[in-house]
Amino acid sequence: MCGIVGFFYKNNRNPEKDLIQTMVDTLIHRGPDAKGVYLDDKVALGHRRLSIIDLSTASNQPICNEDKSIWVIFNGEIYNFRELRKKLEAKGHIFNSRGDAEVIVHSYEECGTDVFGKLDGMYAIGIYDKNRRKLILARDRFGKKPLYYTTQGDIFAFASEIKALKKHPELLFEYDITSIAKYFVYDYIPGERTIYKRIFKINPGSFLEIDISNEGFKIKQRRYWCLSFTPKIDIPIYEAKRKLKGLILNAVEKRLISDVPLGVFLSGGIDSSTVLWAIVEIKGAKNVDAFSIGFREKSYDESFYAKKVAEYFGVNFNLKILEIEDLIDLFDKVIDMLDEPFADYSIFPTYLLSRFASEHITVALSGDGGDEFFSGYDTFIALKLSQLVDFLPHLFIGVFRTVGKIFPVSENNMSFGFRLRRFFEGFSAEIGRNYPLRNQVWLGSFNYKNIPIKDGYRDLKFLYDDILSLNSNCIDLVDRVINSYMKTYLVDDILYKIDQASMFNSLEVRCPFLDKDLVEFLAKLPSDYKLKGIKTKYILKETMKGVLPEFVINRAKKGFGIPVAGWVRRELKDRLEKIIDIYKNTMGDILNMDYINRIILEHTNGKCDYRKEMWSLLILGEIIRKNFFAEQIL
Secondary structure (H helix, E strand, O other), X not given: OEEEEEEEEOOOOOOOHHHHHHHXXXXXXXXXXXXXXXXXXXXXXXXXXXXXXXXXXXXXXXXXXXXXXXXXXXXXXXXOHHHHHHXXXXXXXXXXXXXXHHHHHHHHHHHHHHHHHXXXXXXXXXXXXXXXXXXXXXXXXXXXXXXXXXXXXOEEEEEOOHHHHOOOOOOOOOEOHHHHHHHHHHOOXXXXXXXXXXXXXXXXXXXXXXXXXXXXXXXXXXXXXXXXXXXXXXXXXXXHHHHHXXXXXXXXXXXXXXXXXXXXXXXXOHHHHHHHHHHHHHHOOOOOXXXXXXXXXXXXXXXXXXXXXXXXXXXXXXXXXXXXXXXXXXXXXXXXXXXXXOOOOOHHHHHHHHHHHHOOOOEEEOOOOHHHHOOOOHHHXXXXXXXHHOOOOHHHHHHXXXXXXXXXXOOOOOOXXXXXXXHHOOOOOOOOOOHHHXXXXXXXXXXXXXXXXXXXXOOHHHHOHHHHOOOOOOOOHXXXXXXXXXXXXXXXXXXXXXXXXXXXXXXXXXXXXXXXXXXXXXXXXXXXXXXXXXXXXXXXXXXXXXXXXXXXXXXXXXXXXXXXXXXXXXXXHHHHHHHHHHHHHHHOOOEOHHHHHHHHHHHHOOOOOOXXXXXXXXXXXXXXXXXXOHHHOO
């Protein structure tokens, strides 16, 4: 796992060596083991390396072909690099390393941009083709590895993180209020947008091809992979279970390739426990390390279950028990880590787990992706239930909405009153029976009705166009919602979170449930194999019966929880008040300050539970304060 950065000018100006050195140094946390740069009269490329496969200097990057006409910088892992290498060697290609980066170089020589469809892995790639005067940037199918780019004036630049771009003195970083509006309803900024004008993300499963001639920037974006949910395969459940088990084993085995210590994140839930089972099946229990964190406050602790699973398989269990206060002490460190506002507070325990694991290993396998493609979230159940509510007269829905408001306020994680109020926010004439849209209304801290922005940015079609524009050829509710999770929440929340939390601890995390072959199989399965009635992860649970302990199969999903509701009332109250002053001074004519002040007062007085709204406002304000660009918001 690594960090990449590069830039060029469209005129005859040469790139500066000192500048690419400075930019790449900002990514040292992504690659503490080696640093490399390449410059010619046109392009500057920089790379920081976290050595995983072939620890020798032969695999340092930037890396080139025999005549040095093609240069590659690469962040990620290619799991099928050995198979590709054999084919390339048979065609006469010569290799100087044992790593996977050099395979990208020669594969591109052989088949051009068709290479991305042949790579099985997670990656952000930059390819400089000197002869064709092209720069090609690509991102893996699910967006596991980040890649940002910008075109400003005479400059084209790209990087694994925005903080590297900020080191270029000629690039401007102005906040985009339209992106802030989207942040409020997603808790992150979805799709190609970022919080900055003119700074963009490359879409998952896509590549950019940039003409670097002096005539100007000619940029083409192309998609090389798209998940299809049709046609469905006609397969009996027993055969589907057999094939699923084989695909999981294959996905995990690919991800065990490593020349450095490797382990697994273990929560005791079915996803991480399944990954652990597969590791033990492949290599035995000896020398397998599982990592978990726990909290002394039992309502936030899952470590009991993780320990039981580790004991069941006889693996080495590494546990660190923390105080809840350790999370609040981490607040400034996480804010400094983020380039953009990100309101998923589970990034805090994810960071602590990554930091703990990185003391022992360099690579960890995780269960991320299982909830999305097996329909594992509670929202899938809620969507099924909401289909019944849709048949009720609107008057009854109004009554239920009122009943939800009279429940006493609780600071418990996902209390019943909190869930009930959230559930009925998903019903309106504007939403109708658009279930992916309803799902997003449930997920976001704010929605199109209560977003704290004045008129001009409150349009439902604009705020949710990332959901509304999704291809709707999926045959039913379950597939449509899985597709929306994959295109938004998975890439811009779950994968962003695990990348940031792990890479700031110089730890690589691999996700077997995001294996291409596995996901393509799951997409073609009948939907009731994934969500049967209101039973989530049906086929995974059926497949793992008799393999995992029964308490894992039957255990309700919990996830990382932290006491946000109480924090913003007490420990973070002063911070929140200072953030409100920043809003007043910089965005007072755009934000609805009367509404913001009212919900803050109602939450801090214990009248209402606005934990998600408070957290969203706090994180955005901290990002603005940290970056000293508040004056450019308007």
